[in-house]
Structures are given as structure tokens and as C-alpha cells.
Amino acid sequence: MIALLPPLIVAASACVSTACFAETIYVSNERGDSVSVIDAATLKSLDTWKIGARPRGIVLSRDGRFLFVCVGNDHAVQMIDRATGKVVADLPSGEDPEQLFPSRDGKVLFVANEDNAAVTAIDIATRSVAFQVPVGKEPEGVAQSPDGRSLVVTSEDDNAVSWIDLPSRKVIATIETEQRPRHVEFTADGKQLWIAAETGGVVQVVDTANHAVIETLHFAPPGVKDYQVLPCGIRFTPDGKTAVIALGRANMVALVDVATRKVRAYVPVGKRVWHLAISADGARAYTANGVSDDVTVVDLGAARAVGTIAAGAGPWGVVIAP
Template identity: 40%
Template sequence: MNFLLKINIILIALCFSVFSKVSHANKAFITNEKDNTVSVLDVKKMKVIDTVKVGQRPRGIIISNDGKLVLICASDDDRVEVRDVETMKLKYILPSGPDPELMVLSPDDSVLYIANEDDAMVTVVDMADKMIIDDIPVGVEPEGMGLTNNGKVLVNTSETTNMAHFISTDNLEIFENVLVDQRPRVAMFTPDDSEVWVSAEIGGTVKVINPEDRKVSHTISFEIPGVNEESIQPVGVRHTKDGKFTFVALGPANRVAVIDQKTKEIIKYLLVGQRVWQMHLTPDEKTLISTNGVSNDVSFIDVEKLKVTKSVKVGRFPWGVAITPN
């Protein structure tokens, strides 16, 4: 019996390793804010392959840099759920402070930084110990979280205070505050860390800040014929690694702006679903997926052709999106 058991264990282990290789084809995870679910999509097939029940009001979602874990902000449960990428089984729960909204992991996956929208702070969590190390007081309604490649500088934006807070991750202290436009939502470093782009939902702009001197170098505004100025509300920002394009989701303008990352000129507006907020690029950067909160779908965008290729229905009020890195 003992011998049989051992064989069985080996067999199971083998099965798992085989399965995991097969199912590694890129998956996209979409949080559905009103359904308390996450939709799992096969990126290649552009199909929903699974819908998983998660905590209340899921919003921010990321995948660990090693590609093994999915982290989900369950905002109304005041916690972060950590699930297995393959099985979506709940592994453990991280304390997050009240109302977690967006988060970012350090490059080595050891520290998690969480923006607590309802409590004017950034919570810092040790991933090994699964406990809160510190909380950093920031402006009112913190949201956007950007981190440099070396994990040394964290930028958090606060929606009501209208600031981008530059935080040193060594001592967890703010070392500079930069005034940006009304209701900043997302902060995103360029792949070479030479710029951080901050979108302002109500201000209708994206500010480009130089992290060296923390001065605003560019203010990008948008103009779309036939679309009211008030409904142009920039939220999600994604840069391509080759330094060519930056995509900005424009909320109820129902469009994603394609911007030349170098010249900051707007190349094109892509019509997607209603109220587009967050986006994510596939690892090969050939596809961009956007979440469209009001039309309850996601749009697939072909990055080479700069065209929307398909929209796929997900749950109610899709909010965040994360795609597996390998």
C-alpha cells in the first residue's frame, strides 16, 4: 500500500507539471466589481474559460512577477486575496488595511504596496510573513501606484488631494509631492524609468513627470471630435516596452488613446466599449486588453495594427485586468 501511494503521489505530481505547462498559454483575469467574480480568459482564443467567485467588490488585480500568484483587492472585505494562477484556488488572505483599491509588488515579490482608498494611506505588506510592515499616510483617496524597475521609488496618487506622492521604499517616507490635475487615478513609470505618467480623470489630462527633479515635463490633453470634453476622463495608462506607444483609457469617452511615447503626440483614438478604465498588455505586447465597465465587456486591441479586433462579454462592471507573464 505504501509503495502504491508513493507511485500515486509521483503520478499526481507528474500530471500537475504536465497540466501546468499546457495551461500556461496566456490567461487574462478580469475583476467584475458588481458580481464579486473574476473572469478568466484565454487570450489566444479570446474566450472566457472560467468565472471564479471571489471576495466582495473586487477591483485591483495583479499577478506576481514569478507568474504564480493572482492578487485581488476585495475592497469591501478589506483584504487582498492571493490565489493560484493555475487553479484560481484561494491560497491565503493578506491583511490590507481598509478598502484596498490598487496595488503593486516589489520586483522580487517580497513586498506588496496597497492604496487604501477609504483611509488616506498606503499599506505595506510583507509577502513572506503575510503581515503589515507599515502604513504611509498620503493624501485623501489614494489610488494610483507606480514602482520603478529597481523597486526603489514608489509613486502614489491621491484622488481628492490631487497629488503624486514620491515615496522612497528604503525608509517608506514621502520625499516629494507633485501637484497634478483633478482626480489622479493611475501612475505608471515608462519601461526605462525616465518618466512617470499620471492620469487625471476629472482634469482630463495626463501629466508626464521626470522622476529626477520631479518636474512636470508634459501635460497631454485630449480632443475628440463629437465627444464632450467632460466625458474625456483618462484612467488606465500602459507603455509598450519598445518605447513606441503609450495607451491611455479615456473612461466614458469610450476610447483608448494611442500616444507616441517619445513625442507625446496623439496618434489615434480607438473606439472600445463603454467606460474604459484599466488595460493590460500581453507579454509579447501584441495584444492589449481593456475593461469596459458599463458595457460589461473587454476589448482586444491589436497593437501592431492599432485596431480593436474583438469584444468579449464578462461579468458586471469589469474593473481590473491582469495577464499572466509567461
């Protein structure tokens, strides 16, 4: 472990029973055209499901029954029954879907289409396109605000984020970012939006009330060159106190105190960490490591890696189900 400050105190980390980790981890393998299924209690692989070509973004349906996975080379979102591991539908997503977000009410999937500069809303019940909204070039990250009224979509090529008013289905604001914004994440109260600008090497914090950047977070992991710091995935712990940020070719995640926006620790993980997920109790993070073809288990209380699990070729996204 490489830490700047003493380890974070997370009450859930005191749990020693495997019952605390009775969850299932699903990992999309971009080069393997598959989803790895991992038991969080034993940290063992349970299965590998073959799916469409170039899977990246992966989410769980709000009712927990299905996984939705962007299969970019097939220009679709595949709907997978968790009980059987079978693809039950190919949903129309637009060209080259990369990331997606299930609406707060569970009725719609919002999908960023990298090749046709749009975000597509898919009606899950009818398995059809509900509407599309044009955005900037090479959209990737997408997220809905906690109040359900807004959708934000990153544009990698334009170095911008589009702010969409969902009732009117129109872009109401566009904010400039540092280079190649890859991921966006709202705080639970909806007051801030955190943007990972990959090539810019920073995370920008936006005040959602006025769409203004209020702070830019820089990272300096010991022994890592600046060009290797490529922020991508961001997740907040359930208590909202810590942001866990994947730093790409730095092969580390940063643990950031949300209140002070200061880095509390850097934790070494596998090679080329893309995205991550956090357990429901906030005790662990699981990282998808795209070059080392594995998942690192991070104890957030101790701020250290406690395990490595083999995945498929090119792990990209991670989601956790109870």
C-alpha cells in the same frame, strides 16, 4: 477605427498563429464579485471565479503562481492560486484597498488604501503588514520605480502624488496634479512618470529627476464631449514606444507616441473603459469596460478593435499571464 495618423507599425502584429497569443487574461469584475478567466488564443471565456466583495486592482505575482486582487468592501487583498482558482489567503491591506503593485523583488505588495489615507506594504511570505506610510486623501494609484528605490501614490482628493523613499519609508516630495489622479505608470527607464488625472481630463508627464511636470497631454477624440474624456489606466508597450491610455466615458483608448507625446490614434472600445493590459509581444491590448461588461481586444499595429469578450459585471482591472 478613428485615427489621426497612419496606423502604428508593430512588428509583432505580423504574427498570424494563435501560438502568438498563448496567454491567459484575468479580469476583476467590480460589481460581479468575481474574476473572469479568458484564453487569449481563442478569445473565449474559460471560467469565472467567485471572490470577495468589490474587486478592483488585480496583479500577478512575480513568479506567476498567484493573482492578488483588492476586494475593497472586505478590506483585504485576496491571494488566488492560478492553478486552482481558489483563494488561499486574505491578506491584511488596510481600509478599502483599490490598487496594488508587486515589488520588483517579488517579496512585498504595495497597496493604496482609499479610506485610511495610507499605502500598506504586505510581506507576501509571512502574509502580514510590513509597514504603512501615510499619504494624501483617497489614495488610489500606486507604482514602484524601476530601480526599486521609490514608490509613488496618487491622492484623488488632494490632487497630488506622494513620492516615498523606500529605504527610509518617508514621503520626500509631493507634487500637485490636475483633478483626481487615478493611475501612475513609470517608463521602463524610470526617467518619466505618467499620471492619469481623471476629472482633469489629462495625462501629466513628470521628470523623475526633479519631480516636475514637463508636459500635459490633452485628448480630443472625434465626436466625444470633453467631459466624457476621463483618463484612467495607462500601459506602455514592451518596446516602450507607445502608451495606451484608457479614456473612461469617451469609450476609447488613445495610442500615444512616447517620444513625441503625440496622440497617434483613437480606438473605440466598450463602454466606460477603466484599465487595460498589453500582451507580452506588444501586439494586442485588452480593455476592461465597466459599463458594457466586456473586454475589447485591440490590435495595436492596425490601431483597431478586433474582438469583444463577455466578462462579469463591471470589469475594472486586467492582467495577463503567460
